[in-house]
Structure formats: C-alpha cells, structure tokens
Amino acid sequence: xxxxxxxxxxxxxxxxxxxxxxxxxxxxxxxxxxxxxxxxxxxxxxxxxxxxxxxxxxxxxxxxxxxxxxxxxxxxxxxxxxxxxxxxxxxxxxxxxxxxxxxxxxxxxxxxxxxxxxxxxxxxxxxxxxxxxxxxxxxxxxxxxxxxxxxxxxxxxxxxxxxxxxxxxxxxxxxxxxxxxxxxxxxxxxxxxxxxxxxxxxxxxxxxxxxxxxxxxxxxxxxxxxxxxxxxxxxxxxxxxxxxxxxxxxxxxxxxxxxxxxxxxxxxxxxxxxxxxxxxxxxxxxxxxxxxxxxxxxxxxxxxxxxxxxxxxxxxxxxxxxxxxxxxxxx
Amino acid sequence: xxxxxxxxxxxxxxxxxxxxxxxxxxxxxxxxxxxxxxxxxxxxxxxxxxxxxxxxxxxxxxxxxxxxxxxxxxxxxxxxxxxxxxxxxxxxxxxxxxxxxxxxxxxxxxxxxxxxxxxxxxxxxxxxxxxxxxxxxxxxxxxxxxxxxxxxxxxxxxxxxxxxxxxxxxxxxxxxxxxxxxxxxxxxxxxxxxxxxxxxxxxxxxxxxxxxxxxxxxxxxxxxxxxxxxxxxxxxxxxxxxxxxxxxxxxxxxxxxxxxxxxxxxxxxxxxxxxxxxxxxxxxxxxxxxxxxxxxxxxxxxxxxxxxxxxxxxxxxxxxxxxxxxxxxxx
DNA sequence: TGGTCGTGTTAGCGCGCTCTAATGGAACCC
DNA sequence: GGGTTCCATTAGAGCGCGCTAACACGACCA
Numbered sequence: 001x002x003x004x005x006x007x008x009x010x011x012x013x014x015x016x017x018x019x020x021x022x023x024x025x026x027x028x029x030x031x032x033x034x035x036x037x038x039x040x041x042x043x044x045x046x047x048x049x050x051x052x053x054x055x056x057x058x059x060x061x062x063x064x065x066x067x068x069x070x071x072x073x074x075x076x077x078x079x080x081x082x083x084x085x086x087x088x089x090x091x092x093x094x095x096x097x098x099x100x101x102x103x104x105x106x107x108x109x110x111x112x113x114x115x116x117x118x119x120x121x122x123x124x125x126x127x128x129x130x131x132x133x134x135x136x137x138x139x140x141x142x143x144x145x146x147x148x149x150x151x152x153x154x155x156x157x158x159x160x161x162x163x164x165x166x167x168x169x170x171x172x173x174x175x176x177x178x179x180x181x182x183x184x185x186x187x188x189x190x191x192x193x194x195x196x197x198x199x200x201x202x203x204x205x206x207x208x209x210x211x212x213x214x215x216x217x218x219x220x221x222x223x224x225x226x227x228x229x230x231x232x233x234x235x236x237x238x239x240x241x242x243x244x245x246x247x248x249x250x251x252x253x254x255x256x257x258x259x260x261x262x263x264x265x266x267x268x269x270x271x272x273x274x275x276x277x278x279x280x281x282x283x284x285x286x287x288x289x290x291x292x293x294x295x296x297x298x299x300x301x302x303x304x305x306x307x308x309x310x311x312x313x314x315x316x317x318x319x320x321x322x323x324x325x326x327x328x329x330x331x
Numbered sequence: 332x333x334x335x336x337x338x339x340x341x342x343x344x345x346x347x348x349x350x351x352x353x354x355x356x357x358x359x360x361x362x363x364x365x366x367x368x369x370x371x372x373x374x375x376x377x378x379x380x381x382x383x384x385x386x387x388x389x390x391x392x393x394x395x396x397x398x399x400x401x402x403x404x405x406x407x408x409x410x411x412x413x414x415x416x417x418x419x420x421x422x423x424x425x426x427x428x429x430x431x432x433x434x435x436x437x438x439x440x441x442x443x444x445x446x447x448x449x450x451x452x453x454x455x456x457x458x459x460x461x462x463x464x465x466x467x468x469x470x471x472x473x474x475x476x477x478x479x480x481x482x483x484x485x486x487x488x489x490x491x492x493x494x495x496x497x498x499x500x501x502x503x504x505x506x507x508x509x510x511x512x513x514x515x516x517x518x519x520x521x522x523x524x525x526x527x528x529x530x531x532x533x534x535x536x537x538x539x540x541x542x543x544x545x546x547x548x549x550x551x552x553x554x555x556x557x558x559x560x561x562x563x564x565x566x567x568x569x570x571x572x573x574x575x576x577x578x579x580x581x582x583x584x585x586x587x588x589x590x591x592x593x594x595x596x597x598x599x600x601x602x603x604x605x606x607x608x609x610x611x612x613x614x615x616x617x618x619x620x621x622x623x624x625x626x627x628x629x630x631x632x633x634x635x636x637x638x639x640x641x642x643x644x645x646x647x648x649x650x651x652x653x654x655x656x657x658x659x660x661x662x
Numbered sequence: 663t664g665g666t667c668g669t670g671t672t673a674g675c676g677c678g679c680t681c682t683a684a685t686g687g688a689a690c691c692c
Numbered sequence: 693g694g695g696t697t698c699c700a701t702t703a704g705a706g707c708g709c710g711c712t713a714a715c716a717c718g719a720c721c722a
Contacts, residue, residue: 002389002447004708015672020710028670045469050445051382051391052708055677058333060382070407071603079401083428092442095426097414111423114381116333138376217607250608272402276548277581278610335678346702351680359700383678386707 003046012040023048054116062092063299064112064120068100073271074288078123078144081292089300091118102126113139119299124186140306142299144291145186152302153312154295158187161284161317162194165238165266168282168319170202172327174236174264177204180213180223180248182240188215191240191268207234213244220247228255228263235263235328242267242274242283249279249324260326270320280323287315334377343371354379385447393423394630395443395451399431404602405619409454409475412623420631422449433457444470450630455517471637473630475622476517483633484643485626489518492615492648493525496569496597499613499650501533503658505567505595508535511544511554511579513571519546522571522599538565544575551578559586559594566594566659573598573605573614580610580655591657601651613656616649 005019012019014033021029022037029037040046054060063086067075083093096112098105105126112120119140125132129148135141142152169177179195182188196206209226213219220239224247227234239245245267249259257263267274267283274281294313302308336350343350345364352360353368360368371377385391394417398406414424427443429436436457443451450471456463460479466472473483500508510526513519527537540557544550551570555578558565570576576598580590588594598605601616625644633639 002708006708016709017672017674017711018670021671024710030670033670047441047444049386049447049708050442051385051447052677053710054382055380055386055679056708056710058677058710070401070410071404073402076401076407080428097411110378111381113378116380116382221608246607246609253609273604276577277552278548278577278584333678337678347679348681348702348704349700351678352701355680361700364700380678383707384680386709387678387680389680389707 002049003044004049005046007044008037008041008046011044012036058116060092060116060118061090062094062115062117063296064094064096064109064115064117065123066096066098066105066108066112066121066125067123068098068105068126070097073273074269074286075123077288078292078295081289082121082296083292085293085296086300089296091296091300098126100126102128106131109135119303121295121299123295140299140302142295142302144295147312150310152298152310154291154298155312155314156187156286156291156317157314158190158317159194161268161286161319162191162238163198164317164319165268165284166195166198168321168325169236169238169264169266170198170204172236172264172325174234174328175204176207176232176234177236177238178207178209178227178234180220180227180237180239180244181208182244183212183214183219185215185240188240195238213240213247215241215243217243217247217250220244221251222247224248224251228252228257236265236325237263238266240268242269242271242281245281245283245324246273246279249281259324261329264325264328266319266325274320274322282322282325283320285318285320287317290315333380334375335380336377338375339368339372339377342375343367389447391423391447391449392421393425393446393448394627395425395427395440395446395448396454397427397429397436397439397443397452397456398454399429399436399457401428404604405600405617406454408619409623409626412620413452413627414623416624416627417631420627422627422631429457431457433459437462440466450634452626452630454626471630471633473626473633475626478643481641483629483641485622485629486643486645487518487617487622488645488647489521490525492599492617492650493522493569494529495648495650496599496615497526497529499652499656500567500569500595500597501529501535503567503595503656505565505659506535507538507563507565508567508569509538509540509558509565511551511558511568511570511575512539513575514543514545514550516546516571519571526569544571544578546572546574548574548578548581551575552582553578555579555582559583559588567596567656568594569597571599573600573602573612576612576614576655577604577610580612590655592660595656595659597650597656605651605653611654613653614651616651618646618648621646 005016009016009019019037022034086093096108098108121142124145132148133150136151144154147153181192199206209223211222211226213223237248245265248265252259252263267281270283270285274283336347340347340350350368353365417424427439429439452473455476463479464481467482475485478484512523530537540554542553542557544554568579576596579596583590583594598612598614601614605612605614
C-alpha cells in the first residue's frame, strides 16, 4: 500500500539509510546518489511517514496551538502570524480549538500531547494556573493573552490600552464616560479597573451598567440600553471590546442618536470589524500578529534552551482613532 | 523521559499487551485489571503516543481539512461543524491553511499526507482538478464548495441562491436592480449568471459595474460608487457576498441615502457580519454547518467503503430577510 | 609499501505501539 | 477425572524511520 524508504532504496539501487539521509537533506551525500534517490522517490510517489519519523527521532517539529475560538478575528490574526513565524523556524503548527470550555480545552491539549508536539501555545486559556504549570513541567508551554507565574507569557498591556481609550475621550472634552464591561472575558477586569482609575485620576465619575457586555453584541446592546435610556446618560462609551461596542452603535442607531455628534464610542481589539468603512470604530489595537510572532519566537527559544528562566513579555497597544469619537455637542 | 505502556504495565503488574487493550477500551478486560491499569496510568501521567499507534495500526482516525483562510466567518462555521461531526464519528480533525495559493495548499496537503490522515477535505480548493483526482487515488478525498468530476463533492447551489435574492427584490417592486460582481471568487460567476438570467426572465435590465467587488469591502465600495453616482442609479443592489454588500452600505451612508428607504441591499453568505444588529443585512444563507457536517459524513462513508461511486451533494440556500430591503420609494 | 585520514555508504538496533496467535486457567460436561 | 469450551492474558513480530557505529575505498603522506 504505502511507499516506504525501503521501496525507494530498492528502486534507486542504494541502501535504505542513504534514502533517509537524502530525505533529511544531509550534506554528505554525493550529488549523483542524491539525484537518483530523489528521482526514485518521485516516480514512486513517496511521502515520508511523519509518525515513523517522530518515533525514531523523538521530535515532531510541530508546535501545538490551542485557541478558544476561531470566529474571533483577533485570534485568526494571531494564528496566521504564528504559522508564518513557525514555518520560518522550521516548525509546523497543529491547531486545536478549546471552545471556551476547560473540559474541551483539556481534551484538545491531550490530543496535542498525544501527538508529542515539541511545544504548546495556550492562547486565552481557560485552564487553572496550577494546571498550566503542571503542563509546563511536561512540555515547553507558552501562555498568550494571560499571565501565569512561572510560565513564559506573551500578553497585551490591557491596563495601558484602557487608559489610552479613556484619556482620548477625556481629552475630547467628555465628562460623562460610561464603560461596558466584558464580564469574565480575558483582560476584561483589568480593562474595567484601568477605566475606573483613569477617570478617578481626572476627577470624573465612573458609570458602569449592571448588565455586563460579556464581549458579545447582545450584551453590548443590553448594557447600552440601560445606559442610554436613563436620565443623565453618558456622552461617551468605552466598550470592553469591539463586538459590544457594535451593540452600543446599534442601540444608538435605533434611538436616532448620531455618532459621534451625540455619542462617542470606543472599542477594544481593533478587529477587522471596527475597520469596516460602514463601522469605522475608534478602537484600541491588539497587535495580533505581534502576539503570534512573539509567542512562537519565545516558545522556540525555550525549546532550544529549556533551562532558561520564565519570561513575561508585555506588548503595548495603540489607539486607532476613527470616526465614532468626537467632542461632545453641548447637551 | 516519556512514560510508555511498558512503564504502566510494570507499575500495574500486568503485561504491556494488556495495557494496550485497556487503552483501546477493549471489552474483554476484567474490571479489576482495567482499574489497576488506569490507576497506574494516572499515577505515572501516561499519555498514549499517537505516532506509535499510527505506525502499528496504520490508521490515524483523523481527517485532514484544508481551508483557504480562517478569517472568513463562513469557513470557520464549516470548520466548527466538521470538527463536531468528526468527533461524533470518532475522528479528529487536522487543520491546514491554503492561503489562497496553490503552492501553499500543496504543501499543506503534503504535510497532511505525511501525517497519514485517513481522509482529506479540500474546502474551496485552488488546485487543478486533475491534481485533485490524482490525490483522490492515494487517499479518500472530499471537495467542498466546488465541483470536481470523479470525486466526492459537497457544495451550495449558488444559482438558486442568487435567484432567490433577485426575485426577492423583484417581488418588492424594484425595477433597477444592480449586481456587484465577485470577480474570480468561488461561485461568483455562477451568481452573476443567475442574476442576469433571473432579471431577463422578468424582462428587466441587468446592471453590473465594470469595477468588480472581488468579495472585498474595498471592491464593494468602488463598485457601489460607480453605481450610485451615475444617473439612473439602481434602487436595489444584489452583492456577490456580504463583505461587498457592506461596502455598498458604507457608500450609501456616506451619500446620505437611507437604507432601505432609498436603497435596498442584499448580500450573500449570511455571515455573522450580516447578522449584527448594527448591520442587519438581508442575505442568502450559506449553510456552513451543513456543509461541514455533510462533508465529514460523506468522507467517512467513503473511508468505510472506498469502492462506492463518487457522490455530488448540492445544498439549497435560503434567503434571510432583514432590514436592508424594502419596497422602493417612488423616486 | 604501509599507514593514516576523510568521505560516502551501509548494517542494524530501537522508538512505542497494535495485533495475531498462543498460553494458562477456570468452568463445565459427561 | 479427563476432555472440552471459553475467556482473560501474554509473547512477540513488525509498523517506517533516525541514528550510531562500522565499513569500504581512494587520497595522501612518509
């Protein structure tokens, strides 16, 4: 059925070991033999068996990447960048989806361990920190989008991102700035805390609806309704992410509020969504590609030198000002 | 380093073969021994080596899924559904990204072949048909979103989808219905042809701008500008996909046209984008989950019985009417 | 001519597992 | 009690490959 190195060797008239050397691009094979082997391999349609290779070499040259969902456009940019960077380093990437559920994530991780990946990237993991540390004892692990002590980490500085957003609104002259909370989503608590601290530092009141945005459009709508239908409604909203910001935009549109004249809105993540002309949402940029690149680079570094001390790398976000923010009209 | 069945067997006081039986959930193992083995495995932190298993069994119980991009929300729904369905059937899914480029796709396929996947799903593949047929001779292959003779295929009936969209606009009373073309994107030509035929059947004129939408927002903007800035501009636009429809919405918004009062817009794919409250775009639904489910089911069927004749399955799309379409105001 | 070196090639072990065939008992029957 | 059946358990071969150590052979030097 399957063509093996044995078959290729027979056809090329050499030993099996030589075929193995050619496949691994060893420099100490004569040009003539190399060519003969490659021709034979081509004629037979030989495809190296990666499983046999792993078994013999104990390496797979692949990294496992566990993400919570692929729908998330930020995540897909991380994935893309990680794959590109991994390929440069000679690694492949094995993707697994955690589906926001620790049990599913655990299964995904186990599948990857079964495949003996050389390293593991956990992006926005929902697993308990202890479990992640245990895992890191078995295999090189990198956590992205979250901080876990004792394990390599790459994350965005949510605190300074939130501060950027709020200060932008303050500088425009807004006094009543509300926040749509992200619930227990990754980074949501930090974003809310930074929002409160920044307002406090400027002597302004915080306003957070009881309804949580939960990083969803539906949540954003509910929260925005609570905010905008009350008296003394805010002139600006800082949403914990773009999706809930879009919920706020939808509510404003339905209520006949003009954006940005009557209401300013800032999102978080700078997803492709916010970049659509039709949306044009001011948003805090999550440098997705940078996260992916740095994650792979750091993990490969650990694979090469497992003894080094754990590193934490924080990326600084930037604000992308678009057309949903402006100075408040005198209401 | 790595814990093996040998180690587990030693600790549990049984033979290695019995450990193997327990791991494969064989029914003919006594409850007591099973428990002893599982306990020993747990204590040692044993993780089965999938590579060794493949080598010995010659099966991987995984399907390879090659997609062109993950950004595409339709694709991610296909992926999600495929994974779920595969899991039900006892298979895992190995994902690879083709990046719209045949060379990249070819490498992705070869990686999957190296991993000896039991079957291959090519979604929106860019490979030549001949090459796909060659591939199908080596391994069970299913093509999604495109038709290839002699190979199992799952696709959406673009023709009837486009007809649905256009007839919806005609029934609302529109006479000047334009189309934003999808260029060489998958299904774009069929959609445009069906658009023309449907209008013709109703004795109405077709109007397609020279600027192609190319399935992008930018393209949709350019095409819509060409359409709406001219005299005798359309009262309705049928865009080849949601993204270019959003481009049209952006132009309408900038020009101060009210949607749907002044302009109706229909998209294609029913992506999450169109479902946002803020967008609320009437769109033709691509049953992404159904595609994924049917693809896996058909492929598993072929794996189980490789001799069966190739099947082609066409899925019928439906129109999701939202708030971007209405009867034309008497302009 | 004999020895040393370097280069290209090969023999063969073992990676961790599955699976077939064989083994050892317990249970049962006459 | 000897034979038969049946079942849980085990021995052992082999999956395709990487890699170490050994090998052949010509070039080179003394």
